[in-house]
Amino acid sequence: MKTYVVGNWKLNFTVGEASIYLHKLSKSLPNYRNLEVVVAPSMLALQPLSLQVDRRRIKLAAQDGFYRDYGAYTGEVSFSQLRGLADYAIIGHSERRYVFKEDDKTIQKKVAAALRNKIKPILCIGEIESERAFGETADVIKDQLLGGLAEVADDNLSKVIIAYEPVWAISSVKGAKLASPDEISEVINIIRQTLSDTYGPESAEKVSVLFGGSVSPSNAGAYLTIPGVNGLLVGGASLILHEFIDIIEIAKKVQA
Ligand code: 13P
Numbered sequence: 001m002k003t004y005v006v007g008n009w010k011l012n013f014t015v016g017e018a019s020i021y022l023h024k025l026s027k028s029l030p031n032y033r034n035l036e037v038v039v040a041p042s043m044l045a046l047q048p049l050s051l052q053v054d055r056r057r058i059k060l061a062a063q064d065g066f067y068r069d070y071g072a073y074t075g076e077v078s079f080s081q082l083r084g085l086a087d088y089a090i091i092g093h094s095e096r097r098y099v100f101k102e103d104d105k106t107i108q109k110k111v112a113a114a115l116r117n118k119i120k121p122i123l124c125i126g127e128i129e130s131e132r133a134f135g136e137t138a139d140v141i142k143d144q145l146l147g148g149l150a151e152v153a154d155d156n157l158s159k160v161i162i163a164y165e166p167v168w169a170i171s172s173v174k175g176a177k178l179a180s181p182d183e184i185s186e187v188i189n190i191i192r193q194t195l196s197d198t199y200g201p202e203s204a205e206k207v208s209v210l211f212g213g214s215v216s217p218s219n220a221g222a223y224l225t226i227p228g229v230n231g232l233l234v235g236g237a238s239l240i241l242h243e244f245i246d247i248i249e250i251a252k253k254v255q256a
Pocket of ligand 1: 008093165169170171172212213214215233234235236237
């Protein structure tokens, strides 16, 4: 199975800065087999970067997309417009859920729209601090997981990547804490068990599950060795080129 290192740039970098970063990243990356390096720039940068990127080495992800293909939806960009530009799309990120009030219904339509347009969804799920404190983590995870996948046909399941991002561990969240490997492992098991119970063990095994939340070169190795984790979704550290490269190198070593 592939290992994924995905950099979510969020609302950072101008188009020019993004292009320079991508150029430098391509120059420093050896051609790793079975390691999928993905960056998620802003919508604005996707088009020029899609012309620049060598997709054999680096893939592009959109940070979002709209579920209708076209129509009177001012300000939106559809997955049909992103088709061919992005290989992946981050969907249901906690910032979309909590800042932009996206619910599971919206997210499931986006997952389906991405798949319809040959874009692999990276479906983000994760509990907030108070849900964890009240012992609701398992329920929240199951609801977000099955809610997000509700429109996915069984034979498309392996095209969806799940990213577990405990919201309380995201670096930009006030008072963020590091998630421990044990805490992560417990939730990864819930995700894998829920997939297995719903789709059968064989289909569940084919789904890649990533972890995200304050990933850095100092914890990437520990997170990547958690059983059932197939990669990392990196926010802040992906903005610092040498840190992102360090994380990629660590992923390569863990895989070897
Ligand atoms: P940080 O790595 O900055 O905590 O961000 C995680 C994240 O939200 C990636 O999608």
